[in-house]
Amino acid sequence: MNHTEEDAIYRIALGMMKGCNASIVKRMVERGVTPREFFTLDLLSVYDALGLNSKNGFGANSREDSLQKAKNEYQFVSRHSIRVLSLADDDYPWLLAEIPDAPVTLYMLGDAELNPMHSASIVGTRKPTKYGMSFCSRFCTDLCGYFPDLSIVSGLALGIDAAAHTAALDSGCQTIAVVAHGLDTLYPAANRDLARRIIKNGGAVITEYPSGSTPHRSCFLERNRIVAGLSQLTVVVESPIKGGAMSTANLAFNYDREVMALPGRVTD
Template sequence: MSLDALTYRIALASVRGMNVDLAQKLFDVIADERTFFEMTEKELRDITGSRSKVYEDSYRHEQLAKARDEAEFVKQKNIRVLYFTQPDYPTRLLEAPDAPILLYISGEADLNATHIVSVVGTRHATPYGQRFTEQLIADLAEAIPGIMVVSGLAYGIDIAAHRACLRHHVPTVAVMAQGLNHIYPAQHRADAVAIVKQGGAIVTDYTSADRLHRGNFLARNRIIAALADCTVVAESAAAGGALVTASLAASYNRDVFALPGRTSDEFSTGCNRLIKSNRAALITSAADLLDAMQWEARSSQPKQMELFADFTELEQSVVNTLRDNPDIHTNELAARLALPVYRVMSTLMDLESRNVVISLPGSRFALA
């Protein structure tokens, strides 16, 4: 694609309120993107019958100038751009009338993969939600080769889902609420790099010049919901972005699943309400999702239980202590083993890299 053509596409995508539905209607009356910016304000108002400010000459010229800078940024950073008329633009996303007409992508993930699941939830994930997310993705990886998982790179369930995908070699897509010139939150920058390196992608519809503000996060949820065949809400309080994503997914005729929890648990309230109101199907395992979606799992031979894992004496002591004391804090674990914290942490990191343990919020660990 020429830089000139890219510039006009970026400029049109930056027009306030532009989406797939509006762009399709616009191209019913004008020839192409360049025409939109070369026509006079009067010509556009006459042909569309609209008095919208986006047709003002000054506004369109401003968007075009910004787009030239963004096109240069895209070329310099080797960012992949998908436009809604291109064959490799996500077909699922085209089904959403409010989908963006252009995506900026870092990474080579196939956004038209055969099976795609969105996993979302609270930023305040509990060990219960963390364990469920880990097991769900581990089992989906085993059952459906090539499955892809979408989430939002946020704290809590989002990052738990991405990290589980990295551990189980599942391509994962992180949809961001800002341009690709920086990662938010910054603490997840290393995860973003790993996602791209392992065949996933970082995706956004925002330019590098767009400012990050609160509304962006709710807006990006439509992409998380529409990119996938179904959405799983692992944990949610009575209100939150995960519930918005679930509502959007339902509006796009996607299946929605929610993990139930105790009525006294704050971060199960939203999930329990989704299930109670029949806005989500109850899910407790990957098998529930596979049955509901009618996805055929890969047949596999039963795995024989490994009686004697290849652990060092210290590793075995850590595993035994975690088995008897789930969700234990690192300091308490070190005290029980009568060892320095740094030695215990080093051992935990080794065990985590082998998928024996998982890290939980608050410097706590549990068996995977």
């Protein structure tokens, strides 16, 4: 195993480590503790360097278990040309790094620019009206016309998400799909061709979940913070009061990002 491969495994292992969150990784960066040192120094030295104690639960067994899982994941990402981004690294998307609950590790399939000059999340219901679909398509098209460097972010779901990705592709803008599962599968299956088109045209499919992770309701809610965190602006096209799009909008608002919404029709 070469040095580069080892470092990649240590970075993947950080995301596998139970209890290792954005706050701890940011503290590692501030105090000059590398992922390699986190896993190779004795525990007392790690605790002392990071101002932690045994209550944080970073025992020898948990570190070893995380490393073993990371070795298996490294084989998967290497076979499928998946890029691994760690919060401990400089190439992690800077807007996402700003949020307090940023994912420790990201997996990316594709070549998207994660630090564009302009970025917007477009979110909404899986069952939109013709009014919502028409607006979504025209809004994305117009926005891409004003900002050719724009990145449109959404969640690859049916409905508004898919419409936003499609409009971005048709307008020549980059688009990023954030999914709630590992990259060994694609949900929903109906959008597999759309995902391939996104990747082929310079976009990306990204996730915080390693291979083998299946989509659960909680994963979709966690995914929403990445959609909001990657963008300067979040636009809600149509959504139920308790829909996932409203969750994304609330997160964006709490992250001090711009939030906008399509007004309802006057006939409603």
